[in-house]
Amino acid sequence: MAFTLEQLRGFVAVADELHFGRAAARLKMTQPPLSRQIQKLERVVGAQLLERDNRRVTLTAAGQVFLVEARRLLGLADSAPELARRVSSGASGVVRIGFTAASTYGVLGRLLNDLAAELPDVDVDLSEMVTREQVAGLLNEEVDLGLGRPPFDEEAFGNRLLHREALLVAAPVGHRLLELGRPVTAADLASTPVVMHSPTQAKYFYDLVARVAPVAAENTVHTVSQVLTMLWLVAAGRGVAFVPASAARLPIEGVAFVRLETSVPQPVELHLLWAKDSKNPALWRTLAVLERRAGRL
Template sequence: MSGMTYTLEQLRGFVAVAEELHFGRAAARLRMTQPPLSRQIQKLEVAVGARLLDRDNRRVLLTPAGEVFLAEARRILALVESAPDLAQRVSSGSRGVVRLGFTAASTFGILGRLLDDLERRLPEVRVDLFEMVTREQLAALAAGDIDLGLARPPFDSELFASREVHREALLVAVPSGHRLTTLGRAATPADLGAEPLVLHSPQKARYFYDLVVSMVPLAHERVVHSVSQILTMLWLVAAGRGVAFVPESATLLGVPGVKFVPLSTPVARPVELHLLWPRESRNPALRRAVAVLRGDA
């Protein structure tokens, strides 16, 4: 195997000869004379360490090694020719990777819509998904491990730019046949006085915990379970363990044995979801993705 290298001019010369199977026509196509083209092919064969062409006075044929090398030569030339365009597209943000963190609850309808928007408007940007709670997203955004987050407030507005993408109501999830399903109106805190509660964990689901506590006076001795995932809450409700406060999008989960009752809250749709990104980022694809998702692009 030879340690010599070959040039792009030699590759282009070889491809022209291989396609024309005639040195004279290949030289004319390359706007050069035949002797320097012949020398290019000879140098290429020395560099490759194999005879690529069989030639005599009447004809030129590719050797088996030449057939294989032709495919590689075309691939290399295609890469070289596309490299400036690829670099420009990466620089402009129309191609690249955006790493998106999301909370499990944000997948109920919202995440799919955002991904559809990105795929339609930026088809060459790949979106990598990472499921994590808001606290984990904030740390990953600050460390540069993800580019975008779908998260709940609060967050540091000096570090992160944001846009509210969704607001929804807070409902009471109750077992089928529960007395609250016959109220005929929104439930109030007084209606829940004696109910056992399945509540969000104050450590792992801080946003929902704080939201519920701020809107509903709770007797903590009535809390029978504290969990972090909405799906888990609904299964516990279905099992008759208590009632739970969940976002309206939880109705999309279709857990059997659970009904949803409107809850009277000081704010009509208090559950917020925000798109979040670092104010300082060197990822051009992030700028394009944010513009699309904000409706600016």
């Protein structure tokens, strides 16, 4: 047999008032049913919680300890319906976000600040993932929202363009490309050693560079997947690299940047990506917030 919430409320009222009559009046009931509630509670608990005589009521040592837990349980019971309503509406809960490393250079921080301002009761769980890992995570319901690169399966996923930026050439300070006084063209890069994006781990950037400034295989000195690694290799003089404009925020000593001439001024895209059939209400509230604040990202 378990105790009931009504028994807990009766016990807390008596413990507060230290008087059965006043406690019964507070609970809008008569004294005999309240006394029976307390007796049943003590039988279930297996300990005397109150000492009472004709003159006064006091808490036993067991009653003092039980009172703390009774208040906690009542607090949880009272808050549970409101919490359930907030989770159902998306105002509370958890949103798991997968993001590419390059998105942390500017966009991710502002996005998280916007969510914290408008949805303070939604917890955000972050996982750094390349886009293909995000896609798998969305399909397996391991993440709710991705910050990734196209293309996507538009049958399975909803997506919205979140951010566009230019493609830059990162070069060691003093490199001839930095002295041109204009955007770098594909022709300027002939015979230049290049730290290239991995065709598997960084396929989006690899394909983008292949379209706008094809790099000869003999000019590729390294292939890596992370922009930060590329910049350290550039700083070491290993070659130049193609990076999104947001990478210029990274203060890597010995590295400078120049714009790459492209037919589209800002060819680098970052998209929000989500499963169309997601059952997480907090995801839809998150998307609504980001839609309203899209201009700030």
